[in-house]
Amino acid sequence: MAGADQAAIETEGLRKSYKDVLALCGVDLRVEQGTVFGLLGPNGAGKTTAVRILTTLLPPSGGSARVSGLDVVSDAAELRSRIGLAGQYAAVDENLTGFENLEMVGRLYHMGRQPSRRRATELLERFDLTDAGGRVVKTYSGGMRRRLDLAAALVASPPVLFLDEPTTGLDPRSRIGLWETIEDHVAGGKTVLLTTQYLDEADRLADRIAVIDHGRLIAEGTSDELKDQIGGERIEVTLCNRDRVEDAIAALAEIADGPPGADDGVISVPIRARDGVIVDAVRRLDNAGVRVDDLAIRRPTLDDVFITLTGHLAEHENGDRGEAEPREPELEEARR
Amino acid sequence: MSSLSYAVSDTLVIAVRNLKRIPRQPDLLTAFTIQPIMFVLLFVYVFGGAIQVPAIYDDYTDFLIPGIVVQSMAFGGFVTAISITDDLNRGLIDRFRSLPMTQWAVVAGRTVADILTNLLSLVVMVVVGLIVGFSFTQPLPDVLLGILLMVVFGYAFSWVFAWVGLVSSSPETANAFGFIAIFPLTFVSSAFVPPESMPAAIQWFAEINPFSTVVDALRSLWIGGPAGNDVWASFAWAIGITIVFALITAHRYRNAVLSR
Ligand SMILES: Nc1ncnc2c1ncn2[C@@H]1O[C@H](COP(=O)(O)OP(=O)(O)O)[C@@H](O)[C@H]1O
Ligand SMILES: [Mg+2]
Numbered sequence: 001m002a003g004a005d006q007a008a009i010e011t012e013g014l015r016k017s018y019k020d021v022l023a024l025c026g027v028d029l030r031v032e033q034g035t036v037f038g039l040l041g042p043n044g045a046g047k048t049t050a051v052r053i054l055t056t057l058l059p060p061s062g063g064s065a066r067v068s069g070l071d072v073v074s075d076a077a078e079l080r081s082r083i084g085l086a087g088q089y090a091a092v093d094e095n096l097t098g099f100e101n102l103e104m105v106g107r108l109y110h111m112g113r114q115p116s117r118r119r120a121t122e123l124l125e126r127f128d129l130t131d132a133g134g135r136v137v138k139t140y141s142g143g144m145r146r147r148l149d150l151a152a153a154l155v156a157s158p159p160v161l162f163l164d165e166p167t168t169g170l171d172p173r174s175r176i177g178l179w180e181t182i183e184d185h186v187a188g189g190k191t192v193l194l195t196t197q198y199l200d201e202a203d204r205l206a207d208r209i210a211v212i213d214h215g216r217l218i219a220e221g222t223s224d225e226l227k228d229q230i231g232g233e234r235i236e237v238t239l240c241n242r243d244r245v246e247d248a249i250a251a252l253a254e255i256a257d258g259p260p261g262a263d264d265g266v267i268s269v270p271i272r273a274r275d276g277v278i279v280d281a282v283r284r285l286d287n288a289g290v291r292v293d294d295l296a297i298r299r300p301t302l303d304d305v306f307i308t309l310t311g312h313l314a315e316h317e318n319g320d321r322g323e324a325e326p327r328e329p330e331l332e333e334a335r336r
Numbered sequence: 337m338s339s340l341s342y343a344v345s346d347t348l349v350i351a352v353r354n355l356k357r358i359p360r361q362p363d364l365l366t367a368f369t370i371q372p373i374m375f376v377l378l379f380v381y382v383f384g385g386a387i388q389v390p391a392i393y394d395d396y397t398d399f400l401i402p403g404i405v406v407q408s409m410a411f412g413g414f415v416t417a418i419s420i421t422d423d424l425n426r427g428l429i430d431r432f433r434s435l436p437m438t439q440w441a442v443v444a445g446r447t448v449a450d451i452l453t454n455l456l457s458l459v460v461m462v463v464v465g466l467i468v469g470f471s472f473t474q475p476l477p478d479v480l481l482g483i484l485l486m487v488v489f490g491y492a493f494s495w496v497f498a499w500v501g502l503v504s505s506s507p508e509t510a511n512a513f514g515f516i517a518i519f520p521l522t523f524v525s526s527a528f529v530p531p532e533s534m535p536a537a538i539q540w541f542a543e544i545n546p547f548s549t550v551v552d553a554l555r556s557l558w559i560g561g562p563a564g565n566d567v568w569a570s571f572a573w574a575i576g577i578t579i580v581f582a583l584i585t586a587h588r589y590r591n592a593v594l595s596r
Binding site: 052055056057077078080081083084085087088089090091092093094095096100104105107108109110136138152 | 342345346349353356357360361426427428430431432433434435436437
């Protein structure tokens with residue numbers, strides 16, 4: 001049984017292959033009880049595969065995994081009463097109301113009719129859906145669906161909760177709203193494993209973060225430990241003339257706090273402190289005769305993590321990147 | 337509670353979920369009510385005059401109603417195919433599978449909901465049939481046995497469609513499958529036209545087609561005529577189809593969700 005020193009989630013050499021695709025190749029994880037663990041990686045890294053194995057939806061091809069002390073294969077049936085899952089896409093019934101969705105999930109956790117209804121009402125209130133609770137989900141916005149999906153995962157107050165990319169596809173405001181909701185409701189003594197493509201999300205929500213790429217863990221630690229490796233904030237400069245990348249990097253070499261990155265006429269240089277750095281950078285670039293189109297301070301993104309840890313940019317599947325990137329500046333704005 | 341009572345309660349929870357959805361999807365409601373009405377009216381008034389029926393039946397309306405009822409019951413489960421592919425594609429099946437519920441209750445609950453919608457279509461068709469001139473001539477127990485046969489037969493096809501839903505990648509595929517594989521089967525039978533009027537090869541098929549057996553059984557139970565072993569054969573067909581398709585569906589359910 002789950003002792004105090006037992007890990008909430010523990011995997012050893014977890015492997016999964018789909019026909020010819022190797023989605024996970026030997027993943028070792030340990031998530032302590034009562035902590036929030038972030039699995040960070042680009043599209044196609046193997047995050048969903050890991051979550052599906054840990055929630056008993058998919059058998060592993062090799063290795064072992066225990067959640068709450070129970071083996072995901074041999075104790076699957078018993079394990080299901082101890083976990084909650086909010087998958088990558090909101091899995092709620094479009095043609096039921098918010099209340100009916102939650103009540104149904106409660107009944108399927110075998111909570112009984114009255115307790116299921118009480119719990120549904122309570123969760124609708126906590127997730128700010130009381131007014132919408134009597135409407136069919138078809139009429140909900142993306143953010144409302146995600147909140148309802150999250151509420152559904154919490155119906156039975158499961159000790160271990162899995163959230164697969166809980167904010168993907170949301171606009172920046174709903175995203176921050178959902179972060180607050182997750183912080184308020186999931187952290188109180190529960191163990192949470194969440195996956196994300198965004199470093200800021202993992203940074204904000206998770207106690208420990210593991211970075212996954214091509215089915216392998218490439219780094220693990222607290223967000224501070226990772227940031228020490230990646231090197232905090234960066235200054236990002238968009239050049240008028242992309243032939244001047246080398247000159248711009250040379251001009252900023254003295255204020256750089258780590259290896260600079262360059263991508264398509266945009267250079268990104270790690271910095272130590274943000275005080276006065278913009279003025280300083282503009283002056284240096286101006287002196288070097290490099291014309292600047294745009295210049296901003298940015299927190300590290302997943303791309304920076306990958307440049308630092310693997311020396312290459314994360315390979316994004318299906319052009320997902322175009323959608324992810326423009327969000328960052330907006331988030332900076334919203335946070336101040 | 338025992339695992340059996342959990343299985344029953346899970347099945348009912350899923351059945352209720354499926355029934356609640358119906359009034360909110362007007363196209364579904366149309367499928368259960370307007371469509372059977374249209375079929376009855378079309379066949380009676382458009383084709384009715386041109387089709388010769390054996391002398392033992394009063395007129396084409398009497399001949400037709402049991403046939404059209406059997407066809408509608410076979411197709412009632414069609415909604416099951418569409419809903420299951422939809423649930424799979426929307427990730428709802430993943431949620432269900434992560435819950436400590438009886439796994440097969442997801443499909444069983446769906447098919448149980450069909451029983452009620454099939455009864456709704458049955459009532460609509462019989463009422464419309466009575467209005468356009470159909471009349472029961474057999475004693476009440478026979479009429480009721482006919483209704484029971486329809487419930488059991490419709491339920492069997494819910495499992496056929498559950499399987500179709502699981503093997504289809506999208507609701508459109510499920511749709512195509514239903515109309516290409518099952519629709520013709522109902523037409524090459526004694527449902528709408530006496531097989532004697534068909535070319536030899538087709539007639540041979542129409543006569544061995546289990547749909548014909550069921551249609552003939554229902555005719556004999558509702559309006560008389562030779563039944564032979566049709567009634568018992570029909571129940572046997574329906575139960576056999578249910579068992580076979582429930583087994584392959586349960587097997588397929590595990591694989592369909594695991595291979596995603
Ligand atoms: N059902 C599947 N069949 C074949 N390949 C799959 C399947 N699911 C995922 N993959 C592949 O496995 C890899 C990991 O996928 P996934 O776990 O979904 O990554 P992530 O959630 O991090 O985006 C990808 O290369 C993906 O294309
Ligand atoms: Mg994923």
